[in-house]
Amino acid sequence: MASPVAYNPFDPEQVDRQEEILPTLRQQCPVAELMPGVFYVTRHDELTAVSRDADRFNQAPFRPLDEDTRRPDELQLGESNPPGHTRVRKIFQSVLSPPRVRAIEPRIARVCAELVDGFAARGSADLIAELGRPLPAQVIGHLAGIPETDRGYLHTYSDLVVASTQEQDPVRRQVAEDALVDFDARLLDLIRERRTSTSRPDDALSAFVDYRDDDGEALSDEKILLHLSKDMITGGIDTTTHLVGNLFYDLAITPGLYERIRADRSLVPAAVEESLRRRPVVSCLFRRPPADTEIAGTPIPAGSVVVLGYASANHDESVFPHPEVFDVDRGEALRRQLGFGWGVHLCVGASLARLEGALVLNAVLDRCANLRLAPGFEYERVRFFMMRGPVRLDVEFDPVPQSPLGLLGTSKARHDDSEIVTP
Numbered sequence: 001m002a003s004p005v006a007y008n009p010f011d012p013e014q015v016d017r018q019e020e021i022l023p024t025l026r027q028q029c030p031v032a033e034l035m036p037g038v039f040y041v042t043r044h045d046e047l048t049a050v051s052r053d054a055d056r057f058n059q060a061p062f063r064p065l066d067e068d069t070r071r072p073d074e075l076q077l078g079e080s081n082p083p084g085h086t087r088v089r090k091i092f093q094s095v096l097s098p099p100r101v102r103a104i105e106p107r108i109a110r111v112c113a114e115l116v117d118g119f120a121a122r123g124s125a126d127l128i129a130e131l132g133r134p135l136p137a138q139v140i141g142h143l144a145g146i147p148e149t150d151r152g153y154l155h156t157y158s159d160l161v162v163a164s165t166q167e168q169d170p171v172r173r174q175v176a177e178d179a180l181v182d183f184d185a186r187l188l189d190l191i192r193e194r195r196t197s198t199s200r201p202d203d204a205l206s207a208f209v210d211y212r213d214d215d216g217e218a219l220s221d222e223k224i225l226l227h228l229s230k231d232m233i234t235g236g237i238d239t240t241t242h243l244v245g246n247l248f249y250d251l252a253i254t255p256g257l258y259e260r261i262r263a264d265r266s267l268v269p270a271a272v273e274e275s276l277r278r279r280p281v282v283s284c285l286f287r288r289p290p291a292d293t294e295i296a297g298t299p300i301p302a303g304s305v306v307v308l309g310y311a312s313a314n315h316d317e318s319v320f321p322h323p324e325v326f327d328v329d330r331g332e333a334l335r336r337q338l339g340f341g342w343g344v345h346l347c348v349g350a351s352l353a354r355l356e357g358a359l360v361l362n363a364v365l366d367r368c369a370n371l372r373l374a375p376g377f378e379y380e381r382v383r384f385f386m387m388r389g390p391v392r393l394d395v396e397f398d399p400v401p402q403s404p405l406g407l408l409g410t411s412k413a414r415h416d417d418s419e420i421v422t423p
Contacts (some may be wrong), residue, residue, distance in 0.1 A: 001298055003032040009040060009284055009307055010065065012168070012385050018283070019324070022312040031298040038065075039300055040284075040307040044316040044336065046296050047308050051343035054082065056293055057306060059345060060286035062165055062386065064305045073223060077231040078285065078345065085344070088227055091211055092348040095143065095204045101351045104142070108356060111138045112363035120367035120399055124374065127364075127393040132244035135360055139352070140236040144228060145194070145205030150186065157183050158237040161230055166384040187229055191221050204232055236349050239281045240356055242382070242389025247275040247357060248364070249393055250326040252373045257326065262365045270328040272357035276314075276339025278326050279388050283311040285341065310338045311388070368397035 007021045008014050014021070025032050026042040034040050041047045050057050061068050061079045072080065077088050094100075115134055119125040133155045141151035163176035190205065200206040208224040251258045251271065261267045287306040294300055315323035319336055340347035347353070364371070374394035382389050 001029040001032060003034050003040070004028045007032075007034055007040070009034065009309070010168075010385050012381075012383050015283060015385050016381055018311055022309070022315065025309075026312050026316060029298075030296040031300075033298075034307070037301070037303070038305045038307065039295070039298065040309050040312075041295060042309050042312045042316075044313040044319045044338070047310070047313040047338065048342050050287060050295060050306060050308065051341065051345065054344050056291075057287035057289050059085070060288040060305060062286070064286045064288065074226065077227060077348070078235070082344070087213065088231075089344075089348055091207050091227075092204075092231070095207050096349050096352055098351045101355055104139075105355060105359070107142065108135075108139055109359050109363070111135060112360045113366075116363045116367050117402065120402075123399050124394070124396045127248050127395055128241065128245050128390060129392065131360065131364075132241040132393070135244065136237040136240035136356065139240075139356060140233055143204055143236075143352075144232050145201060145203035146190070146233075153183065154233055155237055155241070157229075158234045161234040162238055162384060162387070165230075166386060168385070184225060184229065187225055188221055191224050191228075204228065235347075236352070238387070239347075240353055242281040242387060243272075243275065243353060243357055244360055245390040245393050246279040246281065246388065247272065247361065248371070248395065249373075249379060249390055250275060250278055252371050252395055254326045257328070258365075258371045259369070261328070261361075262369065265362065265365070267328050268358050268361050268365075269354070270330070270334060271361060272354055273334040273337055273339075274326055274328050274330065275357070277320065277330075277334065277337035278314070278323075280310045280314050280337075280339040281388055282339075282341070283386055283388050284309050285345070285386075308341075310341070314338050367400050367402065369400050371395055371397045 003025065005021055005024050007018070007025065009018075022042065025040065030041065030043045030046045032040045032042060041050055058081050059079055061070075061075070072084055075084075077085060077092070080088070112135060115131050119130050125131070137151055137154040137158075140146075141148070141154050146154065157180070160176045160179050164173055164180060167173040167176060191209065194200060194205050194209045200209070205224075205228065208219055208228065211219055251261070257271075261271055285308050287308065289300055289302055289304060289306065291302045292299070293302075295306070300306060314320070314337055317323055320330065320333055340350040340353070372395065374396050377394045380391045381387075382391055
């Protein structure tokens, strides 16, 4: 069906206004042809059905309108299809399994507490610069096997990777690509060093180096670099930064909710899930059917771009009543939020992101009361069309003295694996 309203999901300016546009699309057509050959899936049921059907709807590149001359083995995990996708995903699943994530919970909690201690007494902070950026860089750096001396650069590196793949301006995109060269060379050195090491730590770098396919072939250095840098470092850092920013922004603007959660920490997991629903970090991803097909009665020609509109489906009124409200009392409905995608391409780091979200929220709740936006603050979204998160988040709060027993000893267990959904 032709779109009843003009909307270009690849235009950052229009994405900024999507909350004004998407309800009309959702109400009038489940599949909207936004431009010739580009079909936007607006509703929850249709989006999850497409996501489950990986054979009929192949994964498409992150920039699906651009000419793409890459070979299948040069694609990132989130752009690839089985069987290559399956092999690489299994490596990540071994590194990011729920038991392994639980094992590093004390480390993540300690990093959260230390970061919050850095600004808690001041009564104000930019929660992106002082929390959202450094936290995932430290966590992913540890899991990936990046030396501590290099972890301070990881978020800048992640920003450059995103710019090199999503920046609309070709000149700025080339500048970002050029800036990646030196650290890519550093990562290649680490890969080669790990291959010759007789004592390998249990991390992602070792998992990739040790991998062998059914024929006994190892992954090339360049293949390991691709998935370590683009999928793990960037995929694990940039997205978590935006989750932190979106979560605290909505808590700060929803009257009474922050203090309610501060008094009842059992609501922390629901707050993280509701943030992923209310403002999904990734607004959309793409499929491309290899043969003529249809979605909800709408013909989809072979080779078309199918846009999975998470930002729309997560606000589907038939699944999430009053979708514009940040509501931690949605109960079982929250298990259907699509902030991590769905189907075979469900975010492989979902378990880790949930844990980071819960622990960072608890760390702030422990030391900061009455959280609110700083006077004059206005939400400014990052400029890449696929991503949703604030550039900065200036807040004020009433400082809470640290317990003499230490935060880790006084905080309750506040992460529940039952919240983890595997479609």
